[in-house]
Amino acid sequence: MMEGKKMGKIQPLLILFLILTCIIGSITINFSSASMNENIDLNMTNTSELVIYTYDSLLADPYYDIEGNFSKVSGISKENIQIVRLSDANEIVIRLLQEKDQPEADIVIGIDNALIHLIDNKSEVLEVISPQNVNEIDSNLIQNLDAEQYLLPYDFGIISLYYQNSIINSQSYPELSNLTLDTLLTSPLISMLIVENPKFSSPGLGFLLWTIAIYGDPEINFTGLLSRDWRDWWSLAKDDILITKSWGDAFDIFFNPEEEKPIMVSYGTSPAYGFCQWQDNTTSAVLTHENNQENAWLQIEGIGLVRDAPNKANAEAFINWFLSEELQSDLPEHQWMYPANINANVSTCFTQASIHPENVTRLNDLITPSMLSEYLTQWQDEWEQVVVQRTIPGYEYMFTTLGLLLLTIPILIRRNKKKQL
Amino acid sequence: MLQKNTLFKIIYLSLPLGFLLIFFLIPLIHIAFLAFGISLLDITEFTFENLFRVLSHPLNQYFLYWDVQQALLTTIFCVVIGLIGSYILVHYKFLGKTFLRNLFTIPFILPPIVVLIGFIATFGHGSWFNRTWESLTGSILIDIYNTYEGIILAHVFYNIPVIIRLTELGWRSINQDGIAVAKSLGATRLQIFSKIQLPKLLPILTVAALLVFIYAFNSFAIVLVLGGVQYQTLEVRIYSLAKSEFDFSGAAALTLVQVLINLVIIVLYLFLSSKYELPATESAQIAVKPFYRTHMPVKELLGRVLILIYFILVGGITILPITGVILASITSPEGTLTLSNYAKLYDYSIKSYIGLPPSNMILNSLFFGFGVMILATLLALLLNYGLNIDTTVQGLPKISLLKNFMGILVILPLAISSITLAFSLFSLYRTTFIYEQVLGAILIAHTLIAFPFANRVISASRSAIDPSLVSVSQSLGASRLKTFIKIELPLLIPGIIVACLFSFAISIGEFGATSFLAKANFATIPVGIYRLIATRNIGPAASFATILVVITIASFMIIEKLGKLELRL
Numbered sequence A: 001m002m003e004g005k006k007m008g009k010i011q012p013l014l015i016l017f018l019i020l021t022c023i024i025g026s027i028t029i030n031f032s033s034a035s036m037n038e039n040i041d042l043n044m045t046n047t048s049e050l051v052i053y054t055y056d057s058l059l060a061d062p063y064y065d066i067e068g069n070f071s072k073v074s075g076i077s078k079e080n081i082q083i084v085r086l087s088d089a090n091e092i093v094i095r096l097l098q099e100k101d102q103p104e105a106d107i108v109i110g111i112d113n114a115l116i117h118l119i120d121n122k123s124e125v126l127e128v129i130s131p132q133n134v135n136e137i138d139s140n141l142i143q144n145l146d147a148e149q150y151l152l153p154y155d156f157g158i159i160s161l162y163y164q165n166s167i168i169n170s171q172s173y174p175e176l177s178n179l180t181l182d183t184l185l186t187s188p189l190i191s192m193l194i195v196e197n198p199k200f201s202s203p204g205l206g207f208l209l210w211t212i213a214i215y216g217d218p219e220i221n222f223t224g225l226l227s228r229d230w231r232d233w234w235s236l237a238k239d240d241i242l243i244t245k246s247w248g249d250a251f252d253i254f255f256n257p258e259e260e261k262p263i264m265v266s267y268g269t270s271p272a273y274g275f276c277q278w279q280d281n282t283t284s285a286v287l288t289h290e291n292n293q294e295n296a297w298l299q300i301e302g303i304g305l306v307r308d309a310p311n312k313a314n315a316e317a318f319i320n321w322f323l324s325e326e327l328q329s330d331l332p333e334h335q336w337m338y339p340a341n342i343n344a345n346v347s348t349c350f351t352q353a354s355i356h357p358e359n360v361t362r363l364n365d366l367i368t369p370s371m372l373s374e375y376l377t378q379w380q381d382e383w384e385q386v387v388v389q390r391t392i393p394g395y396e397y398m399f400t401t402l403g404l405l406l407l408t409i410p411i412l413i414r415r416n417k418k419k420q421l
Numbered sequence B: 001m002l003q004k005n006t007l008f009k010i011i012y013l014s015l016p017l018g019f020l021l022i023f024f025l026i027p028l029i030h031i032a033f034l035a036f037g038i039s040l041l042d043i044t045e046f047t048f049e050n051l052f053r054v055l056s057h058p059l060n061q062y063f064l065y066w067d068v069q070q071a072l073l074t075t076i077f078c079v080v081i082g083l084i085g086s087y088i089l090v091h092y093k094f095l096g097k098t099f100l101r102n103l104f105t106i107p108f109i110l111p112p113i114v115v116l117i118g119f120i121a122t123f124g125h126g127s128w129f130n131r132t133w134e135s136l137t138g139s140i141l142i143d144i145y146n147t148y149e150g151i152i153l154a155h156v157f158y159n160i161p162v163i164i165r166l167t168e169l170g171w172r173s174i175n176q177d178g179i180a181v182a183k184s185l186g187a188t189r190l191q192i193f194s195k196i197q198l199p200k201l202l203p204i205l206t207v208a209a210l211l212v213f214i215y216a217f218n219s220f221a222i223v224l225v226l227g228g229v230q231y232q233t234l235e236v237r238i239y240s241l242a243k244s245e246f247d248f249s250g251a252a253a254l255t256l257v258q259v260l261i262n263l264v265i266i267v268l269y270l271f272l273s274s275k276y277e278l279p280a281t282e283s284a285q286i287a288v289k290p291f292y293r294t295h296m297p298v299k300e301l302l303g304r305v306l307i308l309i310y311f312i313l314v315g316g317i318t319i320l321p322i323t324g325v326i327l328a329s330i331t332s333p334e335g336t337l338t339l340s341n342y343a344k345l346y347d348y349s350i351k352s353y354i355g356l357p358p359s360n361m362i363l364n365s366l367f368f369g370f371g372v373m374i375l376a377t378l379l380a381l382l383l384n385y386g387l388n389i390d391t392t393v394q395g396l397p398k399i400s401l402l403k404n405f406m407g408i409l410v411i412l413p414l415a416i417s418s419i420t421l422a423f424s425l426f427s428l429y430r431t432t433f434i435y436e437q438v439l440g441a442i443l444i445a446h447t448l449i450a451f452p453f454a455n456r457v458i459s460a461s462r463s464a465i466d467p468s469l470v471s472v473s474q475s476l477g478a479s480r481l482k483t484f485i486k487i488e489l490p491l492l493i494p495g496i497i498v499a500c501l502f503s504f505a506i507s508i509g510e511f512g513a514t515s516f517l518a519k520a521n522f523a524t525i526p527v528g529i530y531r532l533i534a535t536r537n538i539g540p541a542a543s544f545a546t547i548l549v550v551i552t553i554a555s556f557m558i559i560e561k562l563g564k565l566e567l568r569l
Helices: A002-036 A042-046 A066-074 A089-098 A132-136 A139-146 A174-178 A181-186 A188-192 A202-215 A230-237 A247-254 A271-278 A312-322 A325-330 A348-353 A369-387 A395-420 B002-035 B049-056 B058-091 B097-109 B112-123 B128-137 B148-172 B176-184 B189-217 B221-227 B234-244 B248-275 B298-329 B340-346 B348-354 B358-392 B400-415 B418-429 B438-463 B467-475 B480-509 B512-517 B525-534 B538-562
Strands: A050-055 A081-086 A107-112 A151-164 A193-196 A242-244 A263-267 A283-286 A298-306
Touching (some): A050 A089, A050 A312, A081 A089, A107 A202, A107 A312, A139 A298, A174 A181, A181 A188, A181 A202, A181 A230, A188 A193, A193 A202, A193 A247, A202 A230, A202 A247, A202 A263, A202 A298, A202 A369, A230 A369, A242 A247, A247 A263, A271 A283, A271 A348, A298 A312, A312 A325, A369 B058, B002 B248, B002 B358, B002 B400, B049 B058, B058 B097, B058 B234, B097 B148, B097 B298, B097 B538, B112 B128, B112 B148, B112 B221, B112 B480, B112 B525, B112 B538, B148 B189, B189 B248, B221 B234, B221 B525, B234 B418, B248 B400, B298 B340, B298 B538, B340 B538, B348 B525, B358 B438, B358 B480, B358 B525, B418 B438, B418 B512, B438 B480, B480 B538, B512 B525, B525 B538
Parallel strands (some): A050 A081, A050 A107, A193 A242
Antiparallel strands (some): A151 A298
């Protein structure tokens, strides 16, 4: 009996011990499994000397080793450079605003000339930058992205419709040679088109602004090029186009023959991707020709220094390197965009296969920065409302009512039983 | 004596209770406050503005309506199809019946993301099904992307098993003598059905229907992929509000609406299950008819043919996605047999699609699986011992108030969708080490999801132990711990194994909460599958999913061997 009582006292202790071992055990497994993952977040808070927020496809195809190359230049070890690749550019802005009080990132790469207007007060989240090589950056681009230099341009390109010319060409689709948004709508091409969601993706947003600039928005008395309503185009197109969440998703579907979507919203420089790498000229880019001019939306992507960045000195060195002639010369054939540095080399295969923004009418001049900052979120929201097909309930409505009736049967039966009793 | 037991009770209960309180109840209450603009982390001001803004948005209104509608539609189809299926399973005997019944259960035990990939592999654009149809008729039969019918079909396929398994018990519980008497008195079949069979069936049918409704209403992975922009459940809507637009107060307001609807359904469910005694086991002997015999009248033969057609159709939509996954994993885009999809999982190049080498994802999944297995089972054991300690020591009153509170707290996570769970954890702990250490946050979320199931299994096997065994052992001088180790533990082992496997299977297939909490460079197998589906890499996604199929089916085969598979909450 004595022993039993003793054991009784020890018992809770024993169980507590067991629990503790389990917890400690799981924490150790936790850490060991974490160390197995090469790019786990653990060291992010401790040893990181540079944290960068960007989108998933930055310098990704063919892969450019940003960490390794900057490490060579700066001496910061590769492991201590953290590049956080978010799913698309919109998320960078949101993360930046979210972490306003406790910045985690030092640098943001990928906020463009449209998304910048989602930030109400730039001085709250970003710092003005002027690296030594700022005079090498095209001053026009600086003016068009952000004259105050909270963001500096690193690349630019026009949004275009990118297609596989083995399937789509002027023989099979004659409308291609003089394409307008109107003829696109009536052409079979519309059902082969992939568009990125402008709520999440920056080329998708560029395309939305393209349609707004051309058709205008009567609700805010904006005439655009044709003084019509951009909503009409989308509400006619919505049943046929495929909307993806990100540019990367669209790109993979584009190259999957089973999906039969050989045309997508991409860049005027996209054909250079296949051409420079494999002399493959089976893809082309096309713009629309309203009012007898070639119209396109110019996207300028920017790099910025986060306000109160934890590693400010390293961040400034990185920005200087990112805008330098050396890196910018690698940019065209890894990022497939025109470099912002005027001294950077651009190969002939690249210029041959791409549409240069200077050769087209830029729609950006129609939509002023003040309009963007006032209406951008509203446009994104309205776009979703237009695209979601809110059908007036038809036959499904009957099923709904039937279902509700079925659910009430048990109650009715109980009432009957009570009556009988 | 009393004090000692109270002390034990506190010790036993503190862990599971604390866990639920800290990681479930408080975050959930925080969400409710957040919906009214009150937050622990930001500036707070009581306001109805968030609720008003969210509820007055035309798209939110539409998707709320649509969500209810698609859930009802799914429920109706499932009830009609499932009721016929269970009737046949109960009333006829034929070769391979047990096999067929098990086959019908499979879709439900599979993780939604696997069902989804199976669905895409079978009915997607490049599937042999659509390709064959296209070569015959020139156009594809069904387009599952961004269509209403695609989502409904996937939901029906996923939920038919619930109805079949549960209503089978209902059919069996019907008193056959009553039917015989009614027949002899000249009642028609319709009369028998409406007067005898239906009233007996209704309670369990309603319970099953409510379950299906709640699964369809909270569906995430299927609608996220198949619905695109066009169709979104509240779950998907909350996900994109919180995760992509960082509109926390708006997401919280929408979550509040969703939780309220779920609570109504769960309360109705609990009310019905306690009000009517649901048949748990086979009570009546049913005369089974042979499926085929010689010299059958034409009318009967016709009926058999109809049954056969039913099985071919329903069996078709049930089996095809599973075979579809496996088939798609071993076929190349050109249609030849290949193992290259599996080889791709070892290939580093796939990393560019999913952001992490697949081997790391598999390791992550296994890590969570084992972690949840230990945590959920342990917490369930502690909870049950804490609650039941007084039944084993005589002369102490039960503390029923605590028990009721615990009962509600334990059942509540079932009424809360995985996105809500993840969002509430995230909204409260996103600045603390719990979220910084993402692994911890995911582990907690998985444990919360698995816990009710583990608890149910443990509590069932715990209450199956004869309490007199324990008192005899103690009166013979064995200590409480010795009694536990020598007597109760051996009896509990099957239950513990089942709880472990259940938790493991739930964790390894969990998608919603994981993708919500996982940071950009961290993922598990289901998240990897989702990334691959989004980029339409169906082959590698299918081979990834095959791993999950094998693991889950193996787990549930062991569970079925050890005990009964419980589909009920």
